[in-house]
Amino acid sequence: MQRCDALARHSELPGGLTRVFLSPESRAAGEAVLGWMREAGMRASLDAMGNAVGRYEGERAGLPCLMLGSHLDTVRDAGKYDGMLGVISAIECVHALHQQKKKLPFAIEVIGFGDEEGVRFGTTLLGSRAIAGTLAPGVLETKDAAGTSIARALQMFGLNPEHLSRVQRKKGEVLAYAELHIEQGPVLEAEGLPVGVVTAINGFSRLRVALRGEAGHAGTVPMALRRDALAAAAECIVTVERTVKNVPELVGTVGRIEAKPGAINVIPGEVHFTIDVRAPVDDVRLEAVDELRSSISRIAQRRKVELEIETLQEFGSSACAPWLMRQLERAVEARGVRVRRLPSGAGHDGMAIKAIADIAMLFVRCKGGVSHNPAESISEADAAVGAAVLLDFIHEFKPLSA
Numbered sequence: 001m002q003r004c005d006a007l008a009r010h011s012e013l014p015g016g017l018t019r020v021f022l023s024p025e026s027r028a029a030g031e032a033v034l035g036w037m038r039e040a041g042m043r044a045s046l047d048a049m050g051n052a053v054g055r056y057e058g059e060r061a062g063l064p065c066l067m068l069g070s071h072l073d074t075v076r077d078a079g080k081y082d083g084m085l086g087v088i089s090a091i092e093c094v095h096a097l098h099q100q101k102k103k104l105p106f107a108i109e110v111i112g113f114g115d116e117e118g119v120r121f122g123t124t125l126l127g128s129r130a131i132a133g134t135l136a137p138g139v140l141e142t143k144d145a146a147g148t149s150i151a152r153a154l155q156m157f158g159l160n161p162e163h164l165s166r167v168q169r170k171k172g173e174v175l176a177y178a179e180l181h182i183e184q185g186p187v188l189e190a191e192g193l194p195v196g197v198v199t200a201i202n203g204f205s206r207l208r209v210a211l212r213g214e215a216g217h218a219g220t221v222p223m224a225l226r227r228d229a230l231a232a233a234a235e236c237i238v239t240v241e242r243t244v245k246n247v248p249e250l251v252g253t254v255g256r257i258e259a260k261p262g263a264i265n266v267i268p269g270e271v272h273f274t275i276d277v278r279a280p281v282d283d284v285r286l287e288a289v290d291e292l293r294s295s296i297s298r299i300a301q302r303r304k305v306e307l308e309i310e311t312l313q314e315f316g317s318s319a320c321a322p323w324l325m326r327q328l329e330r331a332v333e334a335r336g337v338r339v340r341r342l343p344s345g346a347g348h349d350g351m352a353i354k355a356i357a358d359i360a361m362l363f364v365r366c367k368g369g370v371s372h373n374p375a376e377s378i379s380e381a382d383a384a385v386g387a388a389v390l391l392d393f394i395h396e397f398k399p400l401s402a
């Protein structure tokens with residue numbers, strides 16, 4: 001809990017927590033994490049994508065690893081447990097093994113992923129996708145709001161984008177991936193349980209919409225002759241809400257909007273906004289996205305504004321591996337806790353790591369189900385149960401082939 005507090009101090013937001021990918025604050029947080037990893041008996045360094053990577057060798061050097069971890073970046077005005085708790089808990093587990101001088105028949109790697117939330121570049125999971133070797137071609141040219149590309153930001157951070165291929169792990173090098181994370185929902189609290197076992201991570205689609213009308217004088221252009229891009233966007237946003245509301249378990253959000261030129265006396269000529277749609281069933285999500293695309297294009301046509309819709313990211317839902325879930329459930333039962341299975345409404349690094357290894361997740365109860373908010377809170381007792389379950393799981397871990 002103290003380490004979560006310590007990491008939360010590395011923030012660009014005074015009095016709150018905002019830490020985006022490849023920022024000076026992420027550098028400081030990464031350094032702190034690398035120090036803790038070394039203290040816990042790991043060899044630790046930043047990889048070429050800015051992930052903090054610690055490795056604890058097994059009975060002999062070079063064995064395939066059980067990969068643990070979570071992310072170190074945050075949303076804007078974030079809580080201090082989302083992501084960080086998983087990294088810190090995993091380091092604590094390794095520290096416990098190290099203190100007992102215990103070596104296992106596999107190595108353990110703990111990863112503090114550099115970018116999971118995707119706040120800076122609008123594209124998520126850059127850290128875990130680099131490790132899985134599934135970065136989209138050309139993704140390094142994606143620019144942040146200030147016009148800095150990922151490639152440039154990596155260089156400014158002291159990393160060499162040409163070394164990115166070294167970050168990638170091959171199948172077989174990673175026996176499994178397990179992540180501890182706060183629930184970010186109210187289910188465990190409602191059922192009085194400290195932890196739960198995740199069944200699957202919901203899929204999501206992320207779109208960027210550009211509407212181009214015509215800027216003009218707010219006093220002289222009559223209403224009938226306007227092509228107001230922001231008024232069109234407003235109608236589109238309400239349509240997003242209405243479309244997803246009709247389907248259970250489907251959620252949709254417009255989280256970012258920008259209007260140009262952005263003056264009180266000028267009709268907005270150009271608007272960009274994002275859409276994020278999620279569902280546990282891929283077909284439900286894809287159908288909703290199709291419906292949104294056609295509704296938005298009807299609105300644009302009627303209002304005579306030009307429309308461009310770009311798919312930023314699309315991820316199918318990711319099932320957790322039953323064999324890993326069973327091992328995790330045995331560790332939960334060993335703590336005297338009833339096993340509760342639940343899906344994850346939020347995305348996680350496991351979605352990317354799944355390309356190279358089976359995944360599992362353990363959720364820790366959080367207060368009121370609140371996350372992505374400074375009010376995010378967990379109890380010390382629950383954090384202890386989570387870490388103890390993770391440690392039991394590591395102790396008893398048997399790879400699928402064994």
Ligand SMILES: [Zn+2]
Pocket residue numbers: 071082083116181
């Ligand atoms: Zn998270």
